[in-house]
Amino acid sequence: MAESSNAIGVAESRTELSNRSRASQGFPFGTTLDWRRLTQIQGLSLRQSVINKPTTVLRQGQIASSFFVLVDGWGVKYKQLGNGRRQILSFLLPGDPATLGALSQQPMAHSVQLLPDSVVDEFDPDAINRKVQDSEDLQAFISATYDNELARADELLTSLGRRSAKERIAHLMLEFDARLSSRSAIVDGYIVMPLRQRHLADALGLTTIHVNRTLRALRDENLIDVRGGVLRILHRDRLVALANFEDSYLSVGTLPA
Amino acid sequence: MAESSNAIGVAESRTELSNRSRASQGFPFGTTLDWRRLTQIQGLSLRQSVINKPTTVLRQGQIASSFFVLVDGWGVKYKQLGNGRRQILSFLLPGDPATLGALSQQPMAHSVQLLPDSVVDEFDPDAINRKVQDSEDLQAFISATYDNELARADELLTSLGRRSAKERIAHLMLEFDARLSSRSAIVDGYIVMPLRQRHLADALGLTTIHVNRTLRALRDENLIDVRGGVLRILHRDRLVALANFEDSYLSVGTLPA
DNA sequence: GCCGAAGCTTAAAATTGGTTAATTCAGAAA
DNA sequence: TTTCTGAATTAACCAATTTTAAGCTTCGGC
Structure with a gap:
């Protein structure tokens, strides 16, 4: 295809890119960004562990x-400050990558802790990086994950600053409800949380007492x-109204259903 | 090289990756993540614009x-909430990508505004995406940029939550001082800001009055x-002590000097 | 069944930061 | 110049949240 630069040409080539991204190379990243699919690939996972403490x-x-x-299970990504203060940056839920930064093999500015009763799959970052070179889908999947994490960080930022x-x-x-639902991890309206x-306080910039x-x-x-x-959402509509909750940020990075 | 899984084997193959990332394909991403180098590439930029308002x-x-x-110049990445509230998520400085999300061509959950007297270079996202396929360095540069943006978002989160x-x-x-210094954009200790x-208030979760x-x-x-x-830092050491400022988060994504 | 530790709950008192409102200032428009 | 507008400043008062200090509950280990 010619490298036309008019509006229509640009639009066409975007469509082409889009199709390429959807093409199946093992990682069509539909409406969720569930990294557990990586577990399915034979010989890639080093081991699976159950977390006790x-x-x-x-x-x-x-x-x-x-x-x-x-x-x-659950995990937390956080920063520890000098005087005992801690800021939780994000909560990890099933399907989330816990150490995305492992791919770049550089020092990170945060810590990650997994809570008891979690299960994790462990991979060799190099093995994944090698796979990335062969798979445009996997590249797109990683970018989509970054976009999604940024979008969630931005929303939390908005909570701390203006709510x-x-x-x-x-x-x-x-x-929590929306993220777990989209991965069908909710039973009977209960959410095991x-x-x-203290966790909520450290994530939301409040004291435990408050x-x-x-x-x-x-x-x-x-x-x-x-x-x-256990978290139970009793009256979702009123809750949504109270929080002005708008779930679109959670689908940043994913493709429409 | 054999796929050994012992500690030494893993370490070796990491070194190999590291070298590959440093290899020059036009985007060795040294100690800064300055996207203006993209401007240098012939025929890639669509146009350059000066922003008046x-x-x-x-x-x-x-x-x-x-x-x-x-x-x-300067730009702001922000979210507009219903009741007139606004949260600034990040400030854009010279060398920063303003619309990284353009590469994924998906709806974003934030807005980006450029302030008067800024200069921007505009690119066709598809052209860049095509280049990405040929250049592992460019891929790494993008990942590094994401890591860096996330690290900054996390640090701001920490400010709002616990400072x-x-x-x-x-x-x-x-x-601001550190980011501008690393791109040698400071004259005589003055920072043009x-x-x-209102901007500071909306970024830091405060009122203008406060x-x-x-x-x-x-x-x-x-x-x-x-x-x-104009911003003038008069007594940096005392300021660093007051804020508990630790600049390492700013080099997340970049390689050591 | 007792004990200790961790987590939860409650109640002041203290502080930080927000609200309202009025004044000043600087630059653009008339 | 005068006027107008947006921004910065100040003060007085008020509300939200933190701090401090207990007491209480739950639960696993002994």
């Missing part, structure tokens, strides 16, 4: 030793019920 | 039409002087 798989300032994919404590909590719970109030109060307020209003490691 | 080059929910590189107003402002000013207090108060306090302490679109 909180396990740090990456320390800030260090290079990730392996590329980990969270198969089941009230109540809105932040409501918003985060709705995000093994987080302490998280506690706010959770109580949300429960009193019959919106959500967080208790015993 | 605030110009939105990407609207949230839409697909970026072009890949823009900020050659000179006081004073620390936030001090930290941001030091980031055409931002309103930003004003805090700037005043910092000026009274002889730490910085922000006035008339």
Whole structure:
């Protein structure tokens, strides 16, 4: 095809790119970005592990030793500050890559910890990098993952900067719900959420005490019920209204359904 | 080389990858991630424009039409919320890509605005995507850019979540200083910073009034002087101590000097 | 069944930061 | 010059959130 630079030509070549990205080379990245599909490829996974106790798989300032994919359970990506302060940057859910930075083999500015009862698959970053060279789909999948992570970081940023404590909590719970739903990991409206109030506080820029109060307020209003490691969304529409929740940011990077 | 899985074997093959990434294909991504080098490539840039008035080059929910590189000036990446609230997600400085998302041609969850007196270079995303297929270096450069943007988003998140107003402002000013220095864009200790207090407020999760108060306090302490679109860092060491500023996050993605 | 640790809950008191509102200032337009 | 507008500044007051300090509950280990 000629390298035309008029509007129509550009549009055509975009369509072509789009098709190329969708072409099946093992990683058509449809409506989800579920890295567990990497587990399916024969001989690529080094091992699968069950996590018993909180396990740090990456320390800030260090290079990730392996590329980990969270198969089941929860993880947190965070920064530790001097005076004991901690900021949780993102929560890892099943299907998420835990150490994306392993691919670039450079020191990262954050730590990653997996919570008990998680399951991870471990890969050799070089093996993946070699595969990337052969697969445009895998390249696109990685870029899409980056876009998605950035979009979520940006939304959390928005919560911390411009939402009230109540809105932040409501918003985060709705995000969990949406992310887990899209990977069909919700049973009976229960969400198993093994987080302490401390986790929510450290993610949302609040104190545990205020998280506690706010959770109580949300429960009193019959919106959500967080208790015993289980999250129940009781009245989603009112919750969505309260938080001004708009789920489109979660599909940044994915292709339309 | 055999696919050995012991520690030494893995380390060796990592070294090999590292060398491959450094190999010169036009984008060895040394100690900076300056996208203006893309401008040098003959016939790739569509046009260069000087921005007179605030110009939105990407609207949230839409697909970026072009890949823009900020050659000179300032830009903001932000989210607009319902009730008039705005959250600035990142400031764009010379050398930064303004619409990285143009490469994936998918709707973005944020907007990008360039401020007056900026200069941008405009590229056809498809042309770049074609080049990516031929150049492992360019692929690595893009990944490095993503890593870097994520690291900066994470640091801002940390500011909003766990730093006081004073620390936030001090930290941001030091980031500007560091980012501009690494691209040798500072003259005589002056930093031309055409931002309103509103910009700082919307980035740092504060009100303009409080930003004003805090700037005043910092000026009274002889730490910085922000006035008339110019930032002066008066006493860097004390400022670094106040903000607990640690610049390593800014080199995430780049190779050691 | 007791104990200790971790997590949760509650209640002041203290602080940070937000709101409202009025004043000044600088530059553009008339 | 005068006027107009957006931005910066200041002050007084107020609200949200943190801090501090207890008490309480749950649960695994002994």
